[in-house]
Structures are given as C-alpha cells and as structure tokens.
Amino acid sequence: MPASIAFLSVEGMVRGPLQSVAIVGGGPAGSALAVYLGRAGKKVVLFDKGNRPPIIVGESLVPATVPFLAELGIEDEVRAYSTFKEGATFVFNSEESLSFKFEEVRKARTKYSYNVPRDKLDASIAAMAEGSGAQILRESAGLVREAGSDRVVLDSETLARTEGFLGGPPDLIVDASGRRRLLPNLLELPFEAGPRKDTALFAHCEGVGQVIEGNVHTDTLSHGWSWRIPLPGKMSVGFVVNSEHLKTLGVSPEEQFDGILAREPVIKAWGAEPRRLTDVLKYTNYQLVSKRGFGEGWVLLGDSLGFVDPVFSSGLLLAFDGAKSLSEAILAGGDSRAMQRYEQRARRHIRTWQKTIDHFYNGRLFTLFKVGQVVRHTPVGRMLDFHFRRHLPRVFTGEASASRYSPALVDFMCRYALMENDPDLLAIH
Numbered sequence: 475m476p477a478s479i480a481f482l483s484v485e486g487m488v489r490g491p492l493q494s495v496a497i498v499g500g501g502p503a504g505s506a507l508a509v510y511l512g513r514a515g516k517k518v519v520l521f522d523k524g525n526r527p528p529i530i531v532g533e534s535l536v537p538a539t540v541p542f543l544a545e546l547g548i549e550d551e552v553r554a555y556s557t558f559k560e561g562a563t564f565v566f567n568s569e570e571s572l573s574f575k576f577e578e579v580r581k582a583r584t585k586y587s588y589n590v591p592r593d594k595l596d597a598s599i600a601a602m603a604e605g606s607g608a609q610i611l612r613e614s615a616g617l618v619r620e621a622g623s624d625r626v627v628l629d630s631e632t633l634a635r636t637e638g639f640l641g642g643p644p645d646l647i648v649d650a651s652g653r654r655r656l657l658p659n660l661l662e663l664p665f666e667a668g669p670r671k672d673t674a675l676f677a678h679c680e681g682v683g684q685v686i687e688g689n690v691h692t693d694t695l696s697h698g699w700s701w702r703i704p705l706p707g708k709m710s711v712g713f714v715v716n717s718e719h720l721k722t723l724g725v726s727p728e729e730q731f732d733g734i735l736a737r738e739p740v741i742k743a744w745g746a747e748p749r750r751l752t753d754v755l756k757y758t759n760y761q762l763v764s765k766r767g768f769g770e771g772w773v774l775l776g777d778s779l780g781f782v783d784p785v786f787s788s789g790l791l792l793a794f795d796g797a798k799s800l801s802e803a804i805l806a807g808g809d810s811r812a813m814q815r816y817e818q819r820a821r822r823h824i825r826t827w828q829k830t831i832d833h834f835y836n837g838r839l840f841t842l843f844k845v846g847q848v849v850r851h852t853p854v855g856r857m858l859d860f861h862f863r864r865h866l867p868r869v870f871t872g873e874a875s876a877s878r879y880s881p882a883l884v885d886f887m888c889r890y891a892l893m894e895n896d897p898d899l900l901a902i903h
C-alpha cells in the first residue's frame with residue numbers, strides 16, 4: 475500500500491491536544507523526544523528494558539547531529555567521552571583513497587562531529603530526559619491490540635506502572651523500540667524491505683591503523699565494505715558483507731569476523747595487527763521501512779519507523795530529527811495533519827538517504843567524485859564545482875539530507891554526469 479493511501483486511511487484518527495505520552499524505547503529517538511516533550515510540560519513516561527548488548531552500533535555521528543546534541547544540552551558531556559571527528563575517509567583499494575574534511579564543505583553550519591560510545595550517549599540523553607521531567611522506567615513495556623481495530627494500548631501491567639504519574643491511559647503511545655519494532659509487528663504493518671541482503675558483523679578492536687586520525691573510514695572489501703570508527707582507546711570495526719559469501723568463512727560470527735580480518739587484502743594496509751577485543755554482534759535484514767507511520771493513539775519513531783543502511787551513519791540523525799519534528803507535531807496538538815507533516819518529513823529524509831546509499835552500492839557516487847576531480851580543473855568545471863561543493867557534501871554531512879534540492883542534484887548527477895566512466899568498477903559486490 476503506498477504511503478499516501480496510508481495517510482488518508484488514518485485521517486482524523488489521532489486526536490489532540492495531547493497531554494500525556496508513553497514512549498516505548500529509550501534509545502536516542504525515544505529519549506530525545508522525552509527531553510523535548512518534558513521541557514514543554516507534557517507528562518511523559520519512557521520505558522526502556524535496558525538489556526542491550528555490551529557494545530551498540532550507531533557510534534559514528536554525522537555533523538548535522540551536533541546541533542541536536544547542543545540543543546539537548548549534552549554536547550560538552552559527549553565531547554568529554556568521545557573522539558573528535560574532522561572528516562571522513564573512503565578507501566577503494568590498497569592504492570586509492572579519498573578523504574574530506576567537514577570544514578571544506580562550502581556553507582557548512584557544523585564543521586566537525588564525534589564518534590561516540592553508544593552506551594554513554596544513550597545514558598546522557600536519558601539523564602537529560604529525566605532532568606526535563608520525564609519519568610523513566612527501566613522496564614519492558616507491553617502493548618496489546620484492541621480486537622478488530624488498529625488501536626493499540628498499554629497492557630494492564632504496563633499501564634499499572636504509569637498510574638502514579640499519568641493517572642490514566644496515555645493520550646499517545648510512541649513506539650521508539652528500534653529494530654525490535656514492537657508495534658509494527660503487533661499490528662503486522664506492511665513494510666518495504668531495501669534491496670540489500672547483507673549481514674553486518676561488528677566488534678571493538680585494537681591495533682587498527684587510520685589514514686587520518688579520528689576520521690570515520692569506509693573501506694571497499696572484496697565482498698562488501700567495512701567501517702573503522704575510532705573511539706577513545708579502541709576501534710569499532712564493522713564488516714557489511716554479502717550474506718552468501720559470509721557462509722564460506724565459518725559458522726560463528728567470530729569465525730567469520732576473524733576470517734575477514736585475516737584474509738581481506740585491503741585490511742593488510744590497515745597496519746599493525748588488528749585484534750578483536752569483544753564478541754562479535756551480527757545484524758541482518760535491517761533495511762526496513764514501515765509503510766504506515768501513525769494511527770489511532772500511536773506513532774512510530776526512529777528505527778521503528780524505518781532504517782536504511784549503516785553506510786553513511788544516517789541512523790542517529792534520523793532519530794534526532796524525527797524526535798524533534800514529532801515533538802513539534804505533538805505540541806501543535808497532535809492531530810492528523812500535524813502527524814502527517816511529521817511522517818512526510820521523516821519519509822523524505824529516509825528516501826534521500828536510500829537514494830544516496832543506492833548510488834554508493836552501485837558505484838555511481840564515487841565515480842561521480844572521481845569525474846569531479848578531473849572536471850573541476852576545466853573553466854566550466856570550476857564554476858560548477860563552486861555550486862556542487864555546497865550541495866553534494868552537505869547531503870553526507872546530513873545538513874541538506876532533509877532538503878529537496880541538494881539530494882535531487884546528487885541523484886541527477888549520479889545518473890547523468892558520469893560521462894563514459896563505468897560505475898561498476900566502484901560498485902560494492
């Protein structure tokens with residue numbers, strides 16, 4: 475069902491004004507929303523079951539998240555426990571790489587970012603939510619579907635825990651349960667799965683070199699790509715690999731991860747001797763976007779609404795931006811029109827990242843960069859370069875990823891401006 479039909483079918487179903495909100499999930503999306511609503515004087519209960527793995531993905535932040543950290547009042551704290559990041563490096567093979575500094579981006583509002591230990595970041599936002607007046611319950615929340623409808627309520631046990639604070643059922647339930655997708659699964663909401671069927675393996679390591687200190691590094695592998703995210707005293711390493719190929723490397727995630735670490739040619743150039751410090755976490759089927767974003771008394775936020783792909787670190791930005799615009803929709807009364815505005819923005823944002831990410835995988839994006847490096851030395855190229863340097867990189871830093879023009883320009887250029895170059899040479903297989 476197309477999203478526009480979904481909008482129409484729920485017209486008028488979310489009633490306002492909303493005074494009390496139950497948020498399920500205390501990741502960046504849920505906790506940031508709790509801060510915004512708590513500050514505005516809404517009654518907010520946030521549930522987080524808390525049994526997360528010892529290391530959590532989502533450690534590389536794009537520069538456009540920094541204003542959110544500042545607005546949430548946690549940037550100084552985050553800076554103290556994170557790695558300061560000035561740019562990004564892409565390694566295509568043992569000889570070729572491309573680095574850019576965020577400060578080189580013309581008209582950039584934020585010229586730096588951070589790589590964060592996620593457990594600490596989540597704790598900082600949750601503490602701010604508590605300080606803003608939200609009640610944080612470190613427990614699992616349960617939802618039930620009302621028979622014959624798509625209305626969802628807190629189950630009786632969960633509701634009982636909110637009573638002293640909310641004094642009755644919440645006006646709105648926000649599902650920010652991440653990839654657990656509690657509410658979409660309960661309502662069996664239709665979703666769109668992305669084109670990639672990769673597996674991501676993730677661990678913390680030591681002995682891993684860097685091309686430029688602090689930068690987030692993306693390396694092309696023979697059957698996928700990898701990330702290197704420098705954290706204080708260690709390196710987050712992830713391999714996003716073709717799931718069929720992975721089976722040839724062993725059975726356990728550790729065997730597979732160590733197999734890539736030992737055999738992949740581009741990793742030999744990382745220097746030193748990479749050693750794994752933690753167990754390996756495995757992620758599959760993460761490219762998933764729900765076709766409905768809200769309904770009677772409920773709304774989806776963050777990964778629960780949709781996540782595209784790890785490659786350009788868009789997840790936390792989508793979480794913060796979604797939290798901010800959902801808070802605005804709720805404070806504007808929370809009626810269907812306000813919720814539609816929230817959902818439309820979130821979907822546009824997700825779509826932009828999806829297109830840009832598609833052009834990463836099909837090789838067009840970096841072919842375009844290479845063409846640009848040659849063309850910019852011609853007289854016409856110099857003029858165009860001035861324009862592109864403002865728009866193209868700002869899609870990756872996140873500053874223009876929710877806008878219309880810059881992402882459309884990237885898409886257009888990736889499709890029609892590669893001249894005679896074969897994008898397949900830089901495609902991820």
Ligand SMILES: Cc1cc2nc3c(=O)[nH]c(=O)nc-3n(C[C@H](O)[C@H](O)[C@H](O)COP(=O)(O)OP(=O)(O)OC[C@H]3O[C@@H](n4cnc5c(N)ncnc54)[C@H](O)[C@@H]3O)c2cc1C
Nearest residue numbers: 499501502503522523532534614615652776777784789790
């Ligand atoms: C392999 C991989 C790598 C990634 N790397 C990056 C990156 O480098 N940078 C980036 O920005 N993004 C990255 N992401 C995406 C990022 O991790 C997510 O987009 C982000 O964490 C989403 O935040 P969230 O608040 O929506 O969900 P989450 O962070 O998943 O938080 C959801 C919370 O809900 C809780 N919860 C679930 N069910 C219940 C329940 N019933 N009751 C109570 N609590 C519940 C969970 O315990 C959890 O704390 C990556 C994703 C993947 C898969």
